[in-house]
Amino acid sequence: MLAAAVSGVAVWKYPAPQRADLVLWTFDQTDARIYRGELSGVLGSVTPSLAEQFERRFGLRVRVSLIGQMGENIRLASAFMSEAGAQTPDLCEIEIHSIGQFLRPPIGDVGLLPLNDFLEKSGWDRRIVSSRFAPWSKIDPLTGERIIFGVPADVHPVTITYRKDLFDEAGVDLEGGKTWGDFQDRCLAFQAYWGAHGRPDRRAIALSTGGPDEIVEMLLQRHVNLIDGNGKLHFTDEKLLETAIFYAQLLAGPRAIGADVSSGVGWTEDLARGNVCAVCTPDWKADYIREFSPELAGKVRMMALPRFEDGDAPTSTSGGTMIGICRDCPHPEEAWKLLEFLYLSPEANAARIAAGDDVLPAVPEYWSEPVYHRRDSFFCDAGGGQDVGGLYVQLAGEIPERYVTPYTFQAELVLAAVVHRAQDYIASHGGTEGLRPVCARWLAEAQEEMQRRIDFGKFEP
Amino acid sequence: MNRDRWWRLQTRAAPYLFVSPFLVIFCVFMLYPLSRSLVLSFEKTIGPRHSAFVGLSNYRYLLGHDRLFGLALLNTAAYTVAFLALQIPMSLGLALLLNSRRILFRDLFRFSFFSSYLVGQVFVGVIFFQLFGPDGLINHAVSIVAGHRVVIPWLSSPNLVLPSVLIASLWLATGYGMVYFLAALQSVDPELYEAAEMDGAGNWQRFVHITLPGIRPMLGYVVLVGAIGGFQLFELPFVLLQGAGPNARGLTVVMYLFVMGFNTGDLGYASAIGWMLVVILLALTFIKFRFFRFGPESGN
Numbered sequence: 001m002l003a004a005a006v007s008g009v010a011v012w013k014y015p016a017p018q019r020a021d022l023v024l025w026t027f028d029q030t031d032a033r034i035y036r037g038e039l040s041g042v043l044g045s046v047t048p049s050l051a052e053q054f055e056r057r058f059g060l061r062v063r064v065s066l067i068g069q070m071g072e073n074i075r076l077a078s079a080f081m082s083e084a085g086a087q088t089p090d091l092c093e094i095e096i097h098s099i100g101q102f103l104r105p106p107i108g109d110v111g112l113l114p115l116n117d118f119l120e121k122s123g124w125d126r127r128i129v130s131s132r133f134a135p136w137s138k139i140d141p142l143t144g145e146r147i148i149f150g151v152p153a154d155v156h157p158v159t160i161t162y163r164k165d166l167f168d169e170a171g172v173d174l175e176g177g178k179t180w181g182d183f184q185d186r187c188l189a190f191q192a193y194w195g196a197h198g199r200p201d202r203r204a205i206a207l208s209t210g211g212p213d214e215i216v217e218m219l220l221q222r223h224v225n226l227i228d229g230n231g232k233l234h235f236t237d238e239k240l241l242e243t244a245i246f247y248a249q250l251l252a253g254p255r256a257i258g259a260d261v262s263s264g265v266g267w268t269e270d271l272a273r274g275n276v277c278a279v280c281t282p283d284w285k286a287d288y289i290r291e292f293s294p295e296l297a298g299k300v301r302m303m304a305l306p307r308f309e310d311g312d313a314p315t316s317t318s319g320g321t322m323i324g325i326c327r328d329c330p331h332p333e334e335a336w337k338l339l340e341f342l343y344l345s346p347e348a349n350a351a352r353i354a355a356g357d358d359v360l361p362a363v364p365e366y367w368s369e370p371v372y373h374r375r376d377s378f379f380c381d382a383g384g385g386q387d388v389g390g391l392y393v394q395l396a397g398e399i400p401e402r403y404v405t406p407y408t409f410q411a412e413l414v415l416a417a418v419v420h421r422a423q424d425y426i427a428s429h430g431g432t433e434g435l436r437p438v439c440a441r442w443l444a445e446a447q448e449e450m451q452r453r454i455d456f457g458k459f460e461p
Numbered sequence: 462m463n464r465d466r467w468w469r470l471q472t473r474a475a476p477y478l479f480v481s482p483f484l485v486i487f488c489v490f491m492l493y494p495l496s497r498s499l500v501l502s503f504e505k506t507i508g509p510r511h512s513a514f515v516g517l518s519n520y521r522y523l524l525g526h527d528r529l530f531g532l533a534l535l536n537t538a539a540y541t542v543a544f545l546a547l548q549i550p551m552s553l554g555l556a557l558l559l560n561s562r563r564i565l566f567r568d569l570f571r572f573s574f575f576s577s578y579l580v581g582q583v584f585v586g587v588i589f590f591q592l593f594g595p596d597g598l599i600n601h602a603v604s605i606v607a608g609h610r611v612v613i614p615w616l617s618s619p620n621l622v623l624p625s626v627l628i629a630s631l632w633l634a635t636g637y638g639m640v641y642f643l644a645a646l647q648s649v650d651p652e653l654y655e656a657a658e659m660d661g662a663g664n665w666q667r668f669v670h671i672t673l674p675g676i677r678p679m680l681g682y683v684v685l686v687g688a689i690g691g692f693q694l695f696e697l698p699f700v701l702l703q704g705a706g707p708n709a710r711g712l713t714v715v716m717y718l719f720v721m722g723f724n725t726g727d728l729g730y731a732s733a734i735g736w737m738l739v740v741i742l743l744a745l746t747f748i749k750f751r752f753f754r755f756g757p758e759s760g761n
Binding site: 104201209414416452453456 | 505506507511513522526527528529590594595596597610612614616617618619702703705706707708709710712720722723724725726727728730
């Protein structure tokens with residue numbers, strides 16, 4: 001009783017925190033620290049914080065809550081499901097793998113506010129890379145209009161980072177191969193050299209044998225989404241069949257050049273040890289090499305992705321984050337001001353750069369900043385370091401559209417299972433002979449299964 | 462109101478007042494969510510405003526068409542069977558060993574073996590995530606034994622995913638089972654062993670005819686708890702494999718429930734998966750009570 005009385009009085013007397021005018025939920029630690037001004041980067045700290053700058057300019061107090069990604073997803077899903085809406089923040093940041101579930105309801109019931117009007121009035125719809133709206137939007141089945149629920153933070157073009165020192169020693173010019181076929185031939189020559197020089201276990205490139213990441217990147221390069229913006233499945237697309245077989249024989253049989261790497265950031269160590277000698281690197285991933293394997297300084301180089309055929313993009317995209325306004329937000333105009341300030345303003349870009357975050361923003365007019373064009377001595381080049389930022393900038397304008405639906409995650413699992421069966425086939429038959437019709441049948445079955453699943457989940461209120 | 466009536470009212474109301482906090486909490490946090498999820502499992506829902514009663518449709522799809530659920534169920538059942546087949550003998554063996562008076566520092570060993578259980582599944586997932594890496598401690602040890610670099614793709618090969626989860630969970634739970642068996646072993650009457658020894662019974666005969674019947678109720682309990690834990694497996698593979706693992710071979714029933722609820726946003730279907738799990742666990746409990754009965758006839 002005494003403890004209850006004392007703690008009750010303490011709680012009663014404790015000054016309540018000032019009420020914020022706008023509440024933002026984010027799962028991203030770096031973003032939260034940039035907004036709050038807690039991050040000291042290589043180029044200095046962000047002082048005053050973006051939240052303070054916003055408050056000074058607009059007179060609105062902002063509270064930034066950092067919540068674990070899974071926790072944020074569950075809380076947002078609960079808040080969106082609840083009609084009370086009392087626990088919903090004004091704005092939220094959502095990661096690309098999580099957005100699908102929030103886009104499942106009919107457009108009028110999505111828990112996020114459509115931003116088309118705001119984007120149009122402010123002109124940002126023409127200033128942001130248009131393909132980056134795809135993951136965060138939903139096509140209205142009645143009008144065909146793309147309804148945008150989030151503003152992208154990034155572009156995340158994908159390159160290949162490879163061990164230039166080891167390829168040079170093997171006498172292989174990896175960048176000379178412009179197609180994936182050429183690339184594979186060069187990698188086989190590389191492996192043959194190292195097989196004869198004491199490293200038969202050395203593999204040319206990190207590719208997942210059981211996961212969908214790299215094959216999805218390759219498909220995007222070919223402008224194939226497993227499920228497109230209209231909800232149409234593409235498992236039986238000819239390009240998908242070709243890519244699945246090609247990918248499988250990169251991992252199994254006599255022409256295998258790929259291998260799995262350690263989970264988490266352990267892959268940087270695999271690269272450093274030369275277990276694998278190339279890896280697909282979106283811009284957010286490239287920094288991990290520098291951070292976790294500094295001994296690779298001057299030994300690695302970056303190149304654009306090879307293509308399958310003319311018309312393919314020289315890059316792909318992997319990962320992404322958006323910011324959106326919750327539908328229950330009582331002051332959407334103010335929330336839009338904050339969104340604009342945190343994601344699109346020159347101040348925000350300067351703050352990110354100052355904090356050492358050099359991920360390319362989704363606004364091309366900022367790509368001319370010198371920080372995105374510095375020669376980086378970590379990546380070797382004749383001119384004293386490679387301009388990797390410049391390479392990313394060059395590729396960023398060509399990133400393919402990527403759609404995310406509530407069923408994308410499951411579709412990727414189903415595709416990974418087919419590709420794995422294809423690998424088993426190649427391993428047991430010693431090659432791809434006879435695989436094409438078999439794989440086509442597997443993909444047709446996969447499409448049928450996914451279609452049944454999507455149809456089952458359909459709901460017309 | 463006179464004193465007698467007030468007293469009678471108090472006497473009559475007191476039990477209800479005492480149980481009311483529990484009842485309120487139980488109803489609000491258990492009964493309502495459970496019944497709501499049961500109702501949800503018969504509905505199709507989209508967003509806060511739209512739901513429709515679909516009868517057994519969710520269950521029909523789950524059992525008749527959902528290959529991923531089948532895979533999740535297969536993975537989970539395989540894991541549970543393998544887990545019990547290994548955990549029970551290991552825990553019992555450890556308990557028998559540490560029940561012997563000839564072992565020095567018994568308490569220290571007992572605590573050491575049990576302590577792994579205190580850290581929880583997420584922590585174990587993080588530790589084994591490091592250990593199972595291509596150049597992690599386990600591959601390193603294998604390489605030393607083999608005399609050359611060996612890379613066993615513990616977490617990236619579909620065929621090794623379940624064994625990896627199994628190894629991690631055995632490390633976590635063997636000591637837990639051991640504690641229960643130790644308690645059961647100490648309740649077996651030592652005079653029975655003495656009498657058997659005088660009758661010329663060997664170690665194996667004493668184990669089969671005295672120890673096993675003596676610990677049978679506990680054995681049943683540990684099997685049941687292990688089976689329930691096995692079917693509820695989620696955190697460990699989720700952390701260890703960062704999702705469903707290669708080729709979805711680490712997908713468990715609860716993980717699939719999570720995926721359907723929080724990746725796809727289909728709460729009705731996720732509820733149906735949850736209730737299917739309840740049915741499975743009830744069946745396991747029934748089997749346990751059918752085959753591991755407490756009471757005199759079971760030798761207890």
